[in-house]
Amino acid sequence: MISHFLKLEWKQYFRSANWQKSVFLNILLVFFALYFAASFLVVGIGGYFILKKQFPDQDPLVLVNSFLMYAIVGDLVFRYLMQKLPVMNIKPLLVLPIKKSKIVHFILAKSSLSFFNIMGLFFYIPFSVVLIKEGYDVSGVLGWLFTVILIIQSVNFLNFLINKNNIAFGTLIAILLGGYIVQYFELFNLPGFVGTGFDFIYQNPITVIVFAIILLVLYVLNYKQLRNEVYLDALISEKTKEVSSADLSFTERLGDLAPFIKNDLRLMWRNKRTKSGIWMLALGLLYGLYFYPQSALKDVEVIYVLVGIFSTGTFLINFGQFIPAWDSSYYKMLMSQNFKYERYLKSKFTIMTISVVALFLLGIPYVYFGWKILVVHFAAMIYNVGVNTHVILYGGTFNRKKINLDEKAAFNFQGTGAVQWIIGFPLMLLPMAIFGLINWLVSFEIATLTLAILGFIGIALHKKLMASITKKYIKNKYVMIHAFNQEN
Structure with a gap:
């Protein structure tokens, strides 16, 4: 037996559509x-x-x-x-x-x-x-x-x-x-x-x-x-449970973005895939405890950028890289509604920005390991808001794989395509390369200032960047609808 x-296990694994794709x-x-x-x-x-x-x-x-x-x-x-x-x-x-x-x-x-x-x-x-x-x-x-x-x-x-x-x-x-x-x-x-x-x-x-x-x-x-x-x-039986709804009235302060932000908050808390991903925030926030106590890495200042980008951008990376695939189950219905696509994307940008600022504030105790770390983390926060949010939203225009929200996040590569691997280069390696080069050629202060300036430039150009990204999403809308209709 x-x-x-x-x-049966062998046949099920190798005959599945997911293996073939x-x-x-x-x-x-x-x-x-x-x-x-x-x-x-x-x-x-x-x-x-x-x-x-x-x-x-x-x-x-x-x-x-x-x-x-x-x-x-x-x-x-x-x-x-x-x-x-x-x-x-x-x-x-x-x-x-x-x-x-x-x-x-x-x-x-x-x-x-x-x-x-x-x-x-x-x-x-x-x-x-x-x-x-x-x-x-x-x-x-x-x-x-x-x-x-x-x-x-x-x-x-x-x-x-x-x-x-x-x-x-x-x-x-x-x-x-x-x-x-x-x-x-x-x-x-x-x-x-x-x-x-x-x-x-x-x-x-x-x-x-x-x-x-x-x-x-x-x-x-x-x-x-x-x-x-x-x-x-x-x-085969369905269990009926009383849904406990959280008070999300505070989102009304965000105006016409409130309905989209409410939906995202409910999606994150009610589904297994997104809920287990929330626990990754704690791991990202504590990421620096692996590097900073080590005396051998104390003077490797480029590590500060790696930890700063990752710890303040944990949610940005985990949530943002699957936009709009999070909504793939009802994307067709969503796209049939009468609203401006820019509002939909702006709500995602707002959630990611709030998370970046909140994670920076929670990571302030890292100043215990040195004032340079806090300064770099601040510059990384600005860079994440001004640059990485737009990079990850643009990368979302290439998402073509549906996500099952009932499965855990960790070691779950459903919805993962080439774009999720490629996008890691501009998100993590580019700011490290910029910082490392300028720090080597000029000084630590100028390198940190450069990251912050790049972030502020992205914030200043936010409207133009969002307009361009929105056009790309609208252009690919029907392609994504067709892709999300396909079973993995």
């Missing part, structure tokens, strides 16, 4: 998967020797153990945003003489072999082999390795239980931030405290049984939850 399920994208994803696998493999093989060289007085295994807490919690956050349960097309199977328990077990087993579970093994397994070759106790290393594998699988099933729980997600983020703050200000040696637990596992490999029991419990909980939902009437 399992082999039959696998054959996105061969290049699938090849690109395979390339990235191989790249990350090779990177983890290299780090797994050389990690022991790198740590031994950098910290000659400390045990490499103890160092790795001390940071496993961050790896586990970070993995769970990453899965929450990006992983989805690999559900088969089970409706046709439910009318056949196949036990529902077998279907559920196959779904859960398939999730255990996902990309998220396998990728970490490219580090842990080679690292364990090196430990054994370096004279570590074989039973201790194997106990440690199997414990890590069981934890990865446990995180996999735990994610499916808390996936729709925003409180659980907030708790995970708080743990990560709290651990980072405690470690950065040296309030408590949290990594060392957690690491002692993994050291104990190495010294007492029999404790692997505890984690096997935890995995079994999580598997059973997932099985019971899915088993209760695998019924044909549950899949």
Whole structure:
């Protein structure tokens, strides 16, 4: 039966219209998967020797153990945003003489072999082999390795239980931030405290049984939850829910743009694709915490531009690159209404501009790492408003792929075409190149001022730029209507 399920999965994947239309994208994803696998493999093989060289007085295994807490919690956050349960097309199977328990077990087993579970093994397994070759106790290393594998699988099933729980997600983020703050200000040696637990596992490999029991419990909980939902009437019946409408009366201050902005705000909050994309704002806002604390990058001022453009423009990039595909499901109806197209585009511009300013204000605490960072972030904000908003609106005239709003945003390439990859060059690389060149030839102050001036020029030419962009949208209107009518 399992082999039959696998054959059906194989045929469904390669016979789908999405595979036929996105061969290049699938090849690109395979390339990235191989790249990350090779990177983890290299780090797994050389990690022991790198740590031994950098910290000659400390045990490499103890160092790795001390940071496993961050790896586990970070993995769970990453899965929450990006992983989805690999559900088969089970409706046709439910009318056949196949036990529902077998279907559920196959779904859960398939999730255990996902990309998220396998990728970490490219580090842990080679690292364990090196430990054994370096004279570590074989039973201790194997106990440690199997414990890590069981934890990865446990995180996999735990994610499916808390996936729709925003409180659980907030708790995970708080743990990560709290651990980072405690470690950065040296309030408590949290990594060392957690690491002692993994050291104990190495010294007492029999404790692997505890984690096997935890995995079994999580598997059973997932099985019971899915088993209760695998019924044909549950899949085809429509659940009626009372819609909770937020008070959006404040948008009335924006005049004739209010109806469009209300629709966009409702779209962002009510649909899975856009709602999960909102969580990316927090990641974008905290993007600088990866770069700025590193002393090696302290004097690499072009990094300030990268972080400034991305942190203030996270929403601009994530939301703007799919204009007008967000409205693809009802674009035909929208275009039949009596309104000026410029109002429609101006509402998108207004939302993106407000987000850029708001994210800059929320990122002001980055001044802790130096006044130069805040100045560059301000210039990046002006550049995003004056230049990147118009660039991304113009790029939207080439969007031809429909978007399903009921799917998650992360690792979802539906609606992604060549324009989404090409547009990254003017959005990110161009301001970095301009800043880097002028900073090298003249000075930091002139380079920062140049970015701000380019932004102000874009703001001054806003009406002319919008008029030109609007003409392009109107010219391509019927082409986009036809494209959005096509199923992926």
